Amino acid sequence: MPKVLVRAITENTVKVLNQFPSQNGISKNLSLLTIMTGLPLPDYNSMTLELGTYCQIYEANDPTNTQHTQSTAAIALTPTGN
Amino acid sequence: MSLVTGARLSRKQWDVLPMPQGVIARVEQMGLDQGQPLMIGGMPVFEWAPGIAIIDDVNDNIDFDIEEDDLPDDETNDENEDDNFQGTRKFLPLLHLMKTIQMTSYITTKMPKSTQNTTITLTTKVMIYCTLAQTTVQQTTMTMVFLLRMLRMLTMTMTATMVFLLRIMFPQNFSLIPKNFFRLYHQVIPILPRNKGAMMITQTAHLQALLSTLGARHVLTLTRLHTVWMTQLRQKATMPKCFRLTTMICGTVTRILDHHKAVMSKCFRLPLMISTALVAP
Numbered sequence: 599m600p601k602v603l604v605r606a607i608t609e610n611t612v613k614v615l616n617q618f619p620s621q622n623g624i625s626k627n628l629s630l631l632t633i634m635t636g637l638p639l640p641d642y643n644s645m646t647l648e649l650g651t652y653c654q655i656y657e658a659n660d661p662t663n664t665q666h667t668q669s670t671a672a673i674a675l676t677p678t679g680n
Numbered sequence: 681m682s683l684v685t686g687a688r689l690s691r692k693q694w695d696v697l698p699m700p701q702g703v704i705a706r707v708e709q710m711g712l713d714q715g716q717p718l719m720i721g722g723m724p725v726f727e728w729a730p731g732i733a734i735i736d737d738v739n740d741n742i743d744f745d746i747e748e749d750d751l752p753d754d755e756t757n758d759e760n761e762d763d764n765f766q767g768t769r770k771f772l773p774l775l776h777l778m779k780t781i782q783m784t785s786y787i788t789t790k791m792p793k794s795t796q797n798t799t800i801t802l803t804t805k806v807m808i809y810c811t812l813a814q815t816t817v818q819q820t821t822m823t824m825v826f827l828l829r830m831l832r833m834l835t836m837t838m839t840a841t842m843v844f845l846l847r848i849m850f851p852q853n854f855s856l857i858p859k860n861f862f863r864l865y866h867q868v869i870p871i872l873p874r875n876k877g878a879m880m881i882t883q884t885a886h887l888q889a890l891l892s893t894l895g896a897r898h899v900l901t902l903t904r905l906h907t908v909w910m911t912q913l914r915q916k917a918t919m920p921k922c923f924r925l926t927t928m929i930c931g932t933v934t935r936i937l938d939h940h941k942a943v944m945s946k947c948f949r950l951p952l953m954i955s956t957a958l959v960a961p
Binding site: 599600601602603604606647651652653654655656657658669670671672673674675678 | 681682683684686687688689690691693694695696697698699700703707708710711714716
């Protein structure tokens with residue numbers, strides 16, 4: 599498995615775990631993510647792509663009619679939050 | 681992650697597509713190119729710390745639910761206690777050795793070839809000792825896993841075929857081979873590289889199967905074979921050499937079994953019968 603993918607899987611797992619309140623945490627209603635960053639409950643808009651999904655991503659080119667491909671094959675990793 | 685460059689990209693527009701086999705193969709190839717290890721069991725290896733494996737206790741799988749009727753009489757117990765104690769004491773050094781080898785197995789993949797060869801020598805010796813000492817199923821299986829991690833580039837097709845045939849021909853002796861041995865085949869086969877078109881296992885596993893099947897009479901011969909093998913491996917520790925050595929060892933082991941010619945001919949008669957039946961109109 600590529601290093602980038604291993605890193606993304608770990609990052610995604612930790613991120614998902616932190617989105618929910620911990621059983622032994624200081625709060626039963628607020629997640630660790632909310633406590634530390636102030637972000638709200640899980641944002642389902644950022645969960646549209648599952649990790650490992652195969653997709654074609656579009657390159658931000660100017661309008662052109664050349665023969666060059668305008669999309670790239672890629673594997674979805676974690677949302678960047680932007 | 682781009683499938684072309686392997687770099688991490690950030691884009692805002694995408695189209696989700698069904699996963700073709702080519703993408704899976706490409707990701708596997710990228711992992712191999714980056715020198716990433718194969719994941720045994722299809723999942724990451726969990727360790728207490730890098731190089732320190734989580735090893736189950738030897739007594740974890742012992743079934744303590746023994747009915748009273750199954751227990752022998754007290755007099756027999758008294759007689760057997762000494763034997764059991766002696767047997768346990770005999771195995772203790774082996775247990776420690778096995779644990780040490782399992783601990784080092786996670787480190788040796790990063791070692792130079794010469795160090796790996798030394799470890800392989802040690803492990804093969806332990807395998808022979810374990811066979812002689814009739815060690816437990818769990819230890820044998822764990823050693824097998826270790827060997828597979830170390831020598832995952834060696835072909836297994838012949839071994840699987842041989843074990844299957846021997847299982848038919850020696851049903852009473854084959855009960856000596858632990859069940860986990862076969863379970864291990866099924867666990868390991870799916871994760872091995874398919875580009876070789878073959879299932880994989882080590883020569884040592886092959887010898888272990890033969891040894892368990894035929895008894896310990898051929899230990900000396902097999903040990904001599906092992907010495908020859910290791911000498912050649914030290915000289916040129918390349919994988920093509922290993923393939924050739926595997927074939928050589930298989931051929932030599934077959935020659936050892938000359939006095940089992942009748943049995944072996946039956947082994948080869950079975951696939952012949954099957955093929956004849958299939959070809960017949």
